[in-house]
Amino acid sequence: MTKVIDERVLKIYRDRIAYVENSNVTVDVDRSLPTVSIEAPDAEGFFMQGDEAxxxxxxxxxxxxxxxxxxxxxxxxxxxxxxxxLMS
Incomplete structure (x- = not known):
């Protein structure tokens, strides 16, 4: 069964994606460890592991x-x- 997504909800997520891309933020996910790294130039980034990741x-x-x-x-x-x- 295909779920129909409200266009307004999709726009909110697309805006969030664009914000991160326009901020030059990189998001690296490693499922095997698990870890998540969120970094931006000239800013202190975030590193998550374990339950948080x-x-x-x-x-x-x-x-x-x-x-x-x-x-x-x-x-x-x-x-x-x-x-x-938080990094901006």
Whole structure:
């Protein structure tokens, strides 16, 4: 069954993704460890591991599956947007 996503919700996530991309923030996820690194030039970044990283990855998975129109990397950027905001 295909889930229909409200266009307003999709726009909010696309705006979050664009914000992270325009801020030159990089998000690196390693599921095997698990770790998440969120970094930007000239700013102190964030590094997560263990439960914190698993929570981030689970949220990115949820966004990816819910939206169906973004890549997993884009879903990670959407989830990382509050962190990017703190780095600006």
């Amino acid at each position: 698993e929570t981030f990855i689970a949220e990115a998975d949820r966004v990816y599956e819910e939206l169906q129109e973004v890549s997993f990397d884009e879903a990670c950027k959407a989830v990382a947007s509050p962190y990017a905001d």
